[in-house]
Amino acid sequence: MSENRGHEKHISDLQAVLEVSRDLAGTTELRPLLEKVERAARHVLDCERATVFLYDRDKDELYSRLATGVDEIRFSASLGIAGEVVRTGQVINVPDAYADDRFNPEIDRKTGYRTRNILSFPLLGFDNSTVGVLQVLNKSDGAFDPWDEGLVKTFGAQVGVAVQRQELLEQYAEKQRIQRDLNLAREIQQGLLPKEAAKVAGFDIAGWNRPADETGGDCFDYMPLEGGNLAIMLADATGHGIGPALVIAECRALFHASITASQDLGTVVPQVNNLLEADLPGDRFVTAFLGILSPADDTLTYLSAGQGPLLKYDFETNTVTELAANGPPLGVIADCPFGKPDHWIMRPGDMFVLVTDGFFEWANAAGEQFGTERLAEIIRTHRTRPSVEIINRMYEDVVEFAGGTAQSDDLTAVVIKKC
Numbered sequence: 199m200s201e202n203r204g205h206e207k208h209i210s211d212l213q214a215v216l217e218v219s220r221d222l223a224g225t226t227e228l229r230p231l232l233e234k235v236e237r238a239a240r241h242v243l244d245c246e247r248a249t250v251f252l253y254d255r256d257k258d259e260l261y262s263r264l265a266t267g268v269d270e271i272r273f274s275a276s277l278g279i280a281g282e283v284v285r286t287g288q289v290i291n292v293p294d295a296y297a298d299d300r301f302n303p304e305i306d307r308k309t310g311y312r313t314r315n316i317l318s319f320p321l322l323g324f325d326n327s328t329v330g331v332l333q334v335l336n337k338s339d340g341a342f343d344p345w346d347e348g349l350v351k352t353f354g355a356q357v358g359v360a361v362q363r364q365e366l367l368e369q370y371a372e373k374q375r376i377q378r379d380l381n382l383a384r385e386i387q388q389g390l391l392p393k394e395a396a397k398v399a400g401f402d403i404a405g406w407n408r409p410a411d412e413t414g415g416d417c418f419d420y421m422p423l424e425g426g427n428l429a430i431m432l433a434d435a436t437g438h439g440i441g442p443a444l445v446i447a448e449c450r451a452l453f454h455a456s457i458t459a460s461q462d463l464g465t466v467v468p469q470v471n472n473l474l475e476a477d478l479p480g481d482r483f484v485t486a487f488l489g490i491l492s493p494a495d496d497t498l499t500y501l502s503a504g505q506g507p508l509l510k511y512d513f514e515t516n517t518v519t520e521l522a523a524n525g526p527p528l529g530v531i532a533d534c535p536f537g538k539p540d541h542w543i544m545r546p547g548d549m550f551v552l553v554t555d556g557f558f559e560w561a562n563a564a565g566e567q568f569g570t571e572r573l574a575e576i577i578r579t580h581r582t583r584p585s586v587e588i589i590n591r592m593y594e595d596v597v598e599f600a601g602g603t604a605q606s607d608d609l610t611a612v613v614i615k616k617c
Contacts, residue, residue, distance in 0.1 A: 231364050235357050239334050242353060243317065243346055246336040250321075251280050252361070253330050260284065260331060271305070278302050280331040283318045287328060289350060292316040293341040317342040319350040321358035329362045377412075384412045387443050390450060395586070396420045398428050399493045401544075402615040404585035405432075406593070407608070414608035415442025416554045419450055421457065426493055429457045432505065432552045432612050433486035442482075449474060449484050449528065461490055463501045463539045467525065471503070471536070474529035483527040487552050487612075496616060498550055501539045503528045505552070507570055511577050513547025518574035544616040549585075551577055551614075556607035557592060560600050568596045585613035 232250045239248040251260040253275065260280055261272035275284045279300045283290055295301045295313040306313055314336050321330040332354060337346070387409075396403040405418040415435035420428055433449050435442035452473050456466040467488055474484060487508065489500035502508055504527030507520040525536040542550070553573065561567045576595055580588050589611045596609075 231360060235332065235361075239332055239353070242349065243334050243342070244338045245317075245334045245342075246338065247311075248332065248334045250361075251331040251333065252365075253284060253328055279316060279318050280333055283320050283331045284328050287320050287322075289317070289319040289347050289354075291342050291347055292318075295335075315341050317346060317350060319347075319354045321361055322355050323362035324359050325362075327362075329358050329365065332357060381412060384409070387413050387417075387447065390419070390447060391417065392420060396428055396430075398491060399426075400496065400617050401491065401493060402585045402617055403428075403430075403491075403613070404589055405610075405612045406586075406589045407610045408593070408605075409443075409608045410556070410605050411440075413440050413443035414610075415446055416556070416608035416610035417446045417450055418552075418610050418612050419453075421454060423457065423461055423490070425461075427461065428491045428493075429453075429461075430489045430491060430500075430612065430614065431486065432554070432610060433484055434505065434554045434608070434610070435484045436482055445474075445478065445482060445484060448477065449486065453486075453488060457488075457490075463488060463490065463499060464536070467501045467503060467528075467536050468534070471528045471534060472532050475532045478529040483529045485523070485527045491614065496544050498542045498544060498614065499539045501525050501536060503536070505554075509549075509551035509553070509570070509574060509577060510542070511549035511551065511581065513545065513549075513581065516578055516581070518577050520570055520574075544614075546616055547581065549577060549581070549588075549613060549615045551588075552610075552612040553592070554608060554610045556605070556609040557596055557611065559607060560596050560605065561603060562599055562601045563603055568599050572596075572599070585615045588613050588615075 235250055236248045240246070249262050249271070251262050251271075253260055258275045259272055260275050273281070275281045279290055279292060279298070282300060292298045292301065293315050295316050296303065301313070301316070305311070316333060316335055318331055318333040320328045321332055323329045332350070391407055392405060403420065405420070407414070407416055407418060409416065415437055417433055419431045423429055431450065431453050433446055435445040435449070449470070452470045453466070456469050460466055483504070485504035487500060487502045487505045489498055491498050502523040503525045504523050506523040510519045510521055511517070512519070524540055526534055544550070551573070558568050558570045558573060572595065573592060576592050577588065580591050583591070592611060593609065
C-alpha cells in the first residue's frame with residue numbers, strides 16, 4: 199500500500215470510529231447496541247466475523263449475546279484467548295489461530311467455519327474495568343497489523359463505556375420492574391388482611407402484621423361463622439418474601455373454604471394439611487393456629503399445627519403460661535394424625551396471645567434474642583389495656599430492645615381478650 203493510500207485509509211478508519219461513537223451514543227438498548235458494535239467492528243477492521251463477549255464478574259464467565267453466525271456462547275474467563283484478554287487487559291493478535299494453543303477449535307467444528315487469524319481486545323468501562331471482550335476473525339487481506347491493534351484500543355474504550363452504560367440502565371430498569379411487581383404483591387397481600395377489627399360480643403380482638411420484606415410469609419385472619427362464632431387464624435410459612443407469600447395466600451384460602459363447610463377443627467385441619475402437602479415442595483411447610491371463638495359460652499377451641507408457643511394469660515392469677523403446639527406443621531405429611539382440639543373457657547380479663555417467631559427471635563447487636571419472657575412481662579404489665587395497645591407495646595419494646603438491628607423475619611400478632 200502506498201504512503202498516500204495508507205494515510206487515506208487511516209483517516210477513513212478514524213472517521214469510521216468517530217461515526218461509531220456518535221451512533222452508539224444514540225442507542226438505548228443493549229442488544230441493538232451490540233449489533234451496531236458487531237457491524238462496526240467488521241467494517242472498521244475489514245474482517246469477516248465479530249463476537250462481543252460480555253464479562254459476568256460474579257461468575258467470572260464470558261458470554262455472548264451476539265456472535266456472527268453462531269448461537270450464544272458462555273465459558274469460564276480462565277479459558278481461551280478471550281479469557282486471557284480479561285486477565286491481562288491486553289490486546290492479543292493471533293496471526294495463525296490453529297498454531298496457537300490457546301485457540302479452541304470446537305466452534306469451528308460445530309459451524310464449519312475456518313478461523314485463520316484473531317484480534318481480541320478488552321472493552322473498558324468508564325471506570326477502566328473490563329466489561330467485555332470484542333473478538334474479530336479473519337482479516338480480509340491477510341493478518342491484523344499494528345495499526346489495527348492501535349485502532350482497537352480507541353474502539354474498545356468507546357464501546358466499553360457504551361456497553362457499561364447500557365448494562366447499568368438495563369439493571370436499573372429491571373430493578374424498577376421487580377420493585378413494581380413487589381409493590382403490587384405487597385398491596386394484594388395486605389389487602390387479604392382484615393380491614394377492621396373483629397366484632398364479637400364480650401371480646402376485644404386485635405391483629406397486626408409487618409413483613410420483613412415487601413411481601414411476607416405470615417398472615418392473620420378472622421372470619422364470622424354461623425351461630426355468632428368467629429374463626430381465627432394465624433399462620434407462618436417457612437421463609438419470607440414472595441414465595442412464602444404465595445404459600446400463605448393458598449393456606450388462607452383453603453382455611454376459609456374448609457371452615458365454611460364445617461366448624462369441626464378435627465376435620466378442617468387434616469383437610470387443609472392434605473391439600474397443602476399435595477402442592478408444596480418437600481422443603482416447605484406452614485405453622486398455623488386455627489381456632490373458633492364462641493361468645494355463647496366464652497370458649498376458645500383451637501388446634502395449633504406447629505405454631506407456638508401460645509401465650510395464655512390468666513387474669514385472676516396474673517400469670518402467663520406458654521403452651522406448645524398441639525399438632526405438627528401443615529403440608530409436611532399427608533394424612534398426618536392431629537390430636538383433638540383444645541378448649542379454654544375464658545373469664546373476664548383472660549387473654550390468648552398469638553405471635554410469630556419474628557417477635558421473640560429478634561436479636562440485638564450482642565446476639566441476645568428478645569425471648570418469650572419479655573412478651574409475657576408486657577402482657578402482665580399492660581393487661582388492662584385494649585388488645586391493639588398491647589400489640590403496639592410488644593412491637594415498640596422489641597424494636598427498642600433490638601437497638602437498630604434489622605428486622606430479619608416477619609412479625610404477626612393476634613390478641614384475643616375477654617372483656
